[in-house]
Amino acid sequence: MHPRPESDLVRSLRAALPLDAVLAHPDERRVYDCDGQTLHRSAADVVVLPRTAEEVIATMTVASAAGAPVVPRGAGTGLSGGTLAPRGGVMIVTSRMDRILSLDPRARRAVVQPGVINARLSDAARRHGLRYAPDPSSQTACTIGGNVAENSGGPHTLRLGTTTNHVTGLAVVTSDASMIRLGECAATPTEHDDALMGLVTGSEGLFGVVTEIVVRLVPAPEAVRTFLASYASVPAAGRAVSAVLASGTLPAAMELMDQACVRAVEDFAHAGFPSNAAAVVLIELEGATEEVNADEPVMLRALRGQSPIDVRAATSDEERGRMWKGRKQAAGALGRICRGFYTHDGCVPPSRLAEALEGIGEVAARNGVRVATLAHAGDGNIHPLFLFDTLDDNELRRGAKAGREVLELCLALGGSLTGEHGVGGEKRDLLPLQYDAPTISLFRRIRAAFDPAERMNPEKVFPAAAPGGGFAGTKPARGWL
Amino acid sequence: MTHAPPPTDRRSALDACVHCGLCLPACPTYGVSGSELDSPRGRIDLVRGLLDGSLSDPTVAAAHLDRCLGCRACETACPSGVRYGDILEAGRAHLLPSHPPGRLTSAVLATFASPTATLWAMRGAAIARGVGLTRIASALPGAIGAAARVAPRSDWTPWSWTVGPFLPAVAPRRGAVALLPGCVMDQAFPRVHAASAALLQAAGFDVHVPRGPICCGALHAHIGDTEAAATCATRLGDAFPPAVDALIVDAAGCGSHLKQACGPWEACPGRVADVLEWLDRHGLRAEPRSIAAAFGVAPPAPVRVVYADPCHLVHGQGIRDAPRRLLSLIPGVELVPLRDADRCCGSAGVYNIAQPDLAAELLHRKVECLHEASPDVVATANPGCHLQIAAGLHSAHNATPQSVKPIPVRHVVELLAMSILARNGA
Numbered sequence: 049m050h051p052r053p054e055s056d057l058v059r060s061l062r063a064a065l066p067l068d069a070v071l072a073h074p075d076e077r078r079v080y081d082c083d084g085q086t087l088h089r090s091a092a093d094v095v096v097l098p099r100t101a102e103e104v105i106a107t108m109t110v111a112s113a114a115g116a117p118v119v120p121r122g123a124g125t126g127l128s129g130g131t132l133a134p135r136g137g138v139m140i141v142t143s144r145m146d147r148i149l150s151l152d153p154r155a156r157r158a159v160v161q162p163g164v165i166n167a168r169l170s171d172a173a174r175r176h177g178l179r180y181a182p183d184p185s186s187q188t189a190c191t192i193g194g195n196v197a198e199n200s201g202g203p204h205t206l207r208l209g210t211t212t213n214h215v216t217g218l219a220v221v222t223s224d225a226s227m228i229r230l231g232e233c234a235a236t237p238t239e240h241d242d243a244l245m246g247l248v249t250g251s252e253g254l255f256g257v258v259t260e261i262v263v264r265l266v267p268a269p270e271a272v273r274t275f276l277a278s279y280a281s282v283p284a285a286g287r288a289v290s291a292v293l294a295s296g297t298l299p300a301a302m303e304l305m306d307q308a309c310v311r312a313v314e315d316f317a318h319a320g321f322p323s324n325a326a327a328v329v330l331i332e333l334e335g336a337t338e339e340v341n342a343d344e345p346v347m348l349r350a351l352r353g354q355s356p357i358d359v360r361a362a363t364s365d366e367e368r369g370r371m372w373k374g375r376k377q378a379a380g381a382l383g384r385i386c387r388g389f390y391t392h393d394g395c396v397p398p399s400r401l402a403e404a405l406e407g408i409g410e411v412a413a414r415n416g417v418r419v420a421t422l423a424h425a426g427d428g429n430i431h432p433l434f435l436f437d438t439l440d441d442n443e444l445r446r447g448a449k450a451g452r453e454v455l456e457l458c459l460a461l462g463g464s465l466t467g468e469h470g471v472g473g474e475k476r477d478l479l480p481l482q483y484d485a486p487t488i489s490l491f492r493r494i495r496a497a498f499d500p501a502e503r504m505n506p507e508k509v510f511p512a513a514a515p516g517g518g519f520a521g522t523k524p525a526r527g528w529l
Numbered sequence: 530m531t532h533a534p535p536p537t538d539r540r541s542a543l544d545a546c547v548h549c550g551l552c553l554p555a556c557p558t559y560g561v562s563g564s565e566l567d568s569p570r571g572r573i574d575l576v577r578g579l580l581d582g583s584l585s586d587p588t589v590a591a592a593h594l595d596r597c598l599g600c601r602a603c604e605t606a607c608p609s610g611v612r613y614g615d616i617l618e619a620g621r622a623h624l625l626p627s628h629p630p631g632r633l634t635s636a637v638l639a640t641f642a643s644p645t646a647t648l649w650a651m652r653g654a655a656i657a658r659g660v661g662l663t664r665i666a667s668a669l670p671g672a673i674g675a676a677a678r679v680a681p682r683s684d685w686t687p688w689s690w691t692v693g694p695f696l697p698a699v700a701p702r703r704g705a706v707a708l709l710p711g712c713v714m715d716q717a718f719p720r721v722h723a724a725s726a727a728l729l730q731a732a733g734f735d736v737h738v739p740r741g742p743i744c745c746g747a748l749h750a751h752i753g754d755t756e757a758a759a760t761c762a763t764r765l766g767d768a769f770p771p772a773v774d775a776l777i778v779d780a781a782g783c784g785s786h787l788k789q790a791c792g793p794w795e796a797c798p799g800r801v802a803d804v805l806e807w808l809d810r811h812g813l814r815a816e817p818r819s820i821a822a823a824f825g826v827a828p829p830a831p832v833r834v835v836y837a838d839p840c841h842l843v844h845g846q847g848i849r850d851a852p853r854r855l856l857s858l859i860p861g862v863e864l865v866p867l868r869d870a871d872r873c874c875g876s877a878g879v880y881n882i883a884q885p886d887l888a889a890e891l892l893h894r895k896v897e898c899l900h901e902a903s904p905d906v907v908a909t910a911n912p913g914c915h916l917q918i919a920a921g922l923h924s925a926h927n928a929t930p931q932s933v934k935p936i937p938v939r940h941v942v943e944l945l946a947m948s949i950l951a952r953n954g955a
Contacts, residue, residue, distance in 0.1 A: 071564070075589040078578065079571035086548045097564060124565065125550040144563035163563070165554055188606075189550045316608055383547040383609025 057114045057138070058094050064106040069144075071095040080139055083126040084186070085474060087390060087444070090132045092119060092139035099144045101219065101227070101259035108225035108257070111138045117506045118223065120253040122163065122194030125186040127391050128472025130198070130252050134507045140257055142193045148172055149260070156265045157216065157232070162193025162258050166200075169263070178265040181208040184468070185376045193258050199250030201468040203301035203332075203375070206426040208266065210468070212249040217262030220248055220255065223499045232262040247494065252470050253505035255498040269300070269334035273344065274362040274371055277351045278325030282306055282409065282421070284354045285327035286402030289425040291350040292331065293398050297343040300334040302426030303375050304405075308435070309420045312381040319374025320367070325357055327405075329425065330375055378422055379433060386418070386435040392451045393469035394458035398428040407457045408432045415450040417443070429467030430458070456481065471509045479511050542619075543580075545611045546573050552613075555606035557873045558596055561890050566593045569603035569613050576620035591628040594620050596887060598880055599751050600840035600873035605847075614845070621753030630752050633676065634883045638749055641712045642757050644764075647742040651683040651716035658682060675885035678924070679876070679916045681717030688719035693738035696726050700814050703733035704774040706807070709765075709787075710741030714780055714912055721912075724946035725779040725804045731949060732814045736777075739768040745778075747786030748878045779804040779942060781911035782878060785845030803842060805910055805941055809851035817948040819861040824905045824937070831863035834944070835904040837895070837918060838871040839911035852910055852941045859948045868898045876917035888917075896921040899936065907938045915940060 054062075058072045071077060072094045081091035093116070096107045111118050117137030124131060133139055145161035148169060152158070153176035158169060166187040169180045183202035184190055190200070196218070201210040208214075217232030230248070231241040248255050279285040285304055292302065305313075305328050310321040321328055333340045333347065351359050362368040382389050396404040405421065408430070412419035418435040432454050434447040455465055455478060465475055465482045479488060492510060495502065552569040553559050559568035566575070566589075575590040577583075584590055594617065603613050629635065640646045657663050658680070666677035689710035708726055715722070726736045746761025765787075769776060778784035778801060787801045802810075821828050834856055842848045849871070856864055875881055875891030895918060899907060907922070909915050919938040926935045 071566070073586065073589055075575070075578065075584045075586055076566055079565045079568075079574045082548065084547075084549050123550055123553055124570075141565075143559075143565070146563065167554075186549070186551065189553050313608075316610065377551070377608035380547060380549045380551055380608030381610075383545050383549075383611070387544050389547065 055093065057110065057116055060110045060114065061094060061096060061107065061138070064110055065096065065098070065103055069097050069099070069103065071097070080121065080124070080141065081132070083121070083124040083129065083131045085127045085129045085391065085472070087448075088129055088132060088473070090134045091136075092133035093136040095139045095141060097141050097144050101221065104140060104221050104257050104259050105225050105227065107138060107140055108221050108223065111503070112223060112225050115501070115503070117503050118257070119505050120193075120197065120257045122191035122197070123165070123186075123189050125190045126194065126198065126472065127393065127469040128466070128474040130470050130472035130505070130508055132473050134473065137503075137506075142191060142257075145193075145259070151176070151265075153178060153265075156267075157262055158265055159217070159260065159262050160192050162191060162196070162261060164192050166190050166192060166195060173265045174268065176265075177268050179268050180263060181205065181214055181266050182211045185379065187376070192261055192263065196249050196258050196261055197251065197253050198468065198470045201424065201427065201429070203303050203424055206302060206424065207298055207300045207334075212246055214264045215245055215249050215261060216264050217260075218245050218248055218258055219260035220258050222256040223501065223503045227259070228256070233260055250470075252472060252509055254495055254509060256504060269336075271337040271340040272300075272332060272334045272368070273340055274368045275331045275333075275348075275351070275359060276321070276328055276362070276371060277331065277359040278322045278328045278357045279354065280326055280357055282327045282405045283402040285329050286405045286425070288329055288351050288354040288356070289401055290399050291353055292347050293426065295346050295350040297333070297347045297350075299331050299343075299347065299426060301330070301332040302424075303330040304328070304421070304423040304425040305330070305375065305378055306421045308385070308418070309378045309382070309422055309433075312385045312420070313374045313378045315384060316381045317370060317374035317377060319370045321371075321374055322358060330371055379431070382420055382433060382435065386437055388436040389420070390434045390436070390447045390451060391469070392432045392434070392454055393466050394430055394455050394463060395467040396428045396430065396458050396461045396463035398426060400461045400463075401425055401428055401430075404428075404430055404457065404461055404463070407461075408454055411450050411453045411457065415446045415453070417446050417450050419450075424467065427467065428463060452478070473508050476507070476509055477511050479509070542612045542615050543573060543577050545609050546570070547609050549608070551608060552603035552606050555602040557598060557600060557602065557875075557891055558887060561887060567596055569607075572597055572620070573611070573613070573616055576616050576623075579620055579623050587624060587627060590620070591624050594624065596884055598840070598873045598875070598877040598891075600877060601844040602840060602871065602873065605844045605871070618750060618753055618755075621751075622755055623753070625753045631883060634752070634879050637676075637879055637882065638752065638754065638757065641744040641748060642746075642761060644742050644744075647712045647744065648687065648716075651713070651742075652685055654680055655683045655685055655716075675888065676882045679881055679920045681713060681912070681916055683716040684719055685716075687715040687741045688722045689715050689738050689741040691719075692723070692726065693740055696730055696736040696738065698733045698735050699730045700733040702735065703811065705735040705737065705772065706775045706777045707737040707739060707770050707773045709745065709776060709778045709780075709783060710739060710743060711780055711783055712742045712744040715741035718912055718915075718940070720943055721779055721940040724940065724942040725777065727946050727950060728808055728813065728942055729777065729804070732808060732811055734774075737770045737773055739770065743768055745783040745787055747782050750786060751878055775800050775802045775807060777802055777804050777807055779910070779940065781839035781842035781845065782913060785841035788846060803846060803848060803910070805842075805852045805855060806846070806848050808945070809855055813855075813858065813945070813949060815949045817859045817945070820859060820944060820947050821861050823947055826861075826905055828861055832859075832861055832906065833865045833902075833904040834862050834906055834908055835865050835867040835899065835902045836870065836941070837867060837874065837899070837907055837909045837914060839909055839914045840871070840873050840877070842910055843871045852908070855941060855945060856908060859944065865902045865904050867902050869894070870898075874914050874917050874921070876913035878913060881917060892917055892921040896925050900925070900933070904936060906944070907936055908941045908944055909938065910941050
């Protein structure tokens with residue numbers, strides 16, 4: 049089964065871990081050579097599937113002794129190439145650490161292993177009238193550990209905040225195989241723990257492997273109302289979003305989809321999105337019934353001010369569910385209308401959304417690529433998806449160039465490089481566009497405090513020392529994008 | 530000849546996957562192993578590697594493709610419309626020459642491919658059970674034990690011989706259908722066929738019953754044996770009476786396969802219907818009555834029924850609501866929700882013989898969900914699921930008879946027929 053004698057690293061891992069926890073054959077490792085961003089791939093030398101924190105520590109001990117790089121991975125739904133292993137080494141996959149260790153409805157807390165699927169936690173909380181607020185579009189598959197690494201958001205984080213606002217305790221195994229317990233994971237929490245948890249949340253696997261997470265659960269809202277407004281132009285939809293925010297109401301979620309997305313998703317989700325509209329805005333109000341009653345007319349006035357084709361409310365939970373299914377699976381559904389696509393992620397101030405959306409159209413036209421756009425519009429977080437019909441290098445290059453131009457546009461409008469997908473391997477060389485040299489140098493020193501040898505998730509986030517880094521050391525995609 | 534698409538289509542079937550990973554939690558084997566090698570996304574990558582020659586050792590891919598149930602829950606979950614079933618069969622067909630299935634699996638499949646062999650194998654099984662051999666074999670470890678534990682009770686004479694070839698409508702006539710006798714079903718589930726035929730007759734359809742046993746070839750196609758599947762399709766095509774509105778199938782696995790089969794079957798896919806789909810569409814045309822007495826329930830207490838979705842009905846044919854709607858027509862029936870109702874029980878054709886350990890784990894999980902719901906009867910719509918779930922419930926009851934009550938399993942048509950024909954007992 050094994051074509052070559054196994055390396056010392058693999059033999060040591062086999063000695064330290066259960067038989068089925070170590071995957072070393074090239075045909076086994078290859079299924080872990082990319083995440084949801086498939087432009088580039090690179091496989092680790094060995095993939096480890098631990099079940100417990102002790103097995104993570106054992107793995108880190110072996111990797112540390114061997115000086116091997118370590119790449120953490122959850123469900124592999126990430127979109128910035130954050131789980132590629134360009135320097136090989138050990139990949140730690142948390143999919144088997146999938147237990148909800150405890151759920152206390154009175155304290156509104158859950159303690160979970162990192163491999164617990166986001167939606168499963170919400171399902172478990174729902175039985176107690178609670179929910180876990182961050183709800184990324186991949187929530188049916190992505191893991192809480194991955195959410196911590198990326199500080200994931202989601203439509204409903206507009207009102208309730210991203211992952212970092214919901215994590216109250218963390219256990220992290222650092223590259224020297226020691227475990228740090230923070231906040232509600234610690235025996236005696238200190239005042240510094242919140243700051244440290246804030247650092248670790250969103251650190252994209254650079255500081256260690258998270259092995260236990262305490263999260264805050266929030267009560268399910270008393271009233272929920274969902275609306276769909278359709279517009280004849282994308283900028284009009286963007287202006288409507290800005291108008292709602294300016295009106296003083298803060299919806300729980302405000303999502304925008306353009307016509308290409310709507311058409312792809314209708315076929316799959318039958319959400320009732322009008323396919324003649326240039327863009328639709330999905331808005332959800334939630335909270336106390338009184339508050340929602342008061343907000344609704346204000347919000348509707350703002351939407352109607354931009355001459356919508358139609359505004360309608362979901363009349364049943366079922367219809368609401370279909371609308372959300374349509375939104376959440378829109379990206380995946382694009383596979384129905386093109387051979388491949390490249391998902392981008394950037395942020396602009398919500399007041400400048402219309403300009404950004406117009407700009408995306410211009411960038412696509414200038415580069416000769418098709419684009420479909422999704423946005424967590426209330427946050428100003430835009431996801432242009434560049435579609436490909438063929439997979440030739442020329443088209444890929446044009447798509448990559450368009451992506452970069454969109455991010456430059458976001459920065460020019462006062463926004464940021466990434467809203468929620470992270471920097472990963474994909475945008476590391478663009479980091480200096482947003483941060484000056486002293487700031488990046490400070491970031492490096494913080495990283496060194498956790499991981500002086502820089503063995504954790506190498507070649508991510510920080511720009512390559514030599515120009516032309518980016519995905520250096522990775523190979524191009526095999527078949528699909 | 531079967532529904533494995535031509536190579537160009539296969540390529541585009543692979544390309545439809547955008548690697549988003551939303552299929553992962555839907556996959557029962559990924560749920561057990563937690564390894565992406567046992568997931569749809571991982572298996573698609575392995576098939577890609579097989580077809581483009583980039584794997585270093587096909588044995589690895591073969592092991593993980595073998596562990597796939599073929600339940601196609603990933604197709605329901607997939608937003609991109611990836612036809613995973615086609616990709617799987619393409620991968621298995623590619624591997625078949627170098628990695629033939631195990632001896633027991635091959636023997637079972639060879640048996641079903643031949644009507645005479647099926648007839649005598651089922652008769653042999655009837656004798657084996659009669660003299661207690663099945664009971665002894667059930668205690669054996671491995672594949673033989675697994676096969677014996679789910680082996681159906683079977684009749685000497687196929688059902689189709691006893692009633693065929695024609696059963697007239699007993700209500701104002703609305704059309705004519707043929708009922709597929711199948712292979713195992715014809716001797717092991719005469720009650721299900723009889724119920725299907727009676728319901729169809731009562732709904733105003735003449736029912737043609739071709740002489741069985743006739744295998745549809747689904748099991749052969751699933752392991753990649755396209756040649757045997759094609760032989761089955763031809764034989765079925767010859768036996769199919771031409772002047773009927775539809776070929777009615779009361780086994781979800783067979784229906785799912787036949788709806789996609791082409792070749793000599795070109796005219797058929799649009800005319801194949803599951804019996805529940807057909808009855809839901811055309812109406813029962815009879816007044817259902819309570820079935821409480823048959824399950825020892827004293828009204829006004831409801832008969833608590835759970836419906837366990839057969840994968841090849843819900844994922845393979847997209848039929849989720851029809852069986853539930855039909856069951857709700859029965860007065861006094863309370864349809865109790867079942868956690869993970871559309872998750873595979875581990876039966877999956879010959880999977881429980883080929884992969885006894887994984888199948889046992891999946892069955893264990895299914896039985897756990899069923900006990901949670903605690904119904905008076907479990908309804909399903911496919912012989913494999915029927916036998917597997919019954920075996921799981923039976924052994925759970927046997928292990929602790931005081932605390933775990935026995936729960937019967939019935940095909941949905943059996944409950945409906947019981948209700949409409951006001952027959953008690955089953």
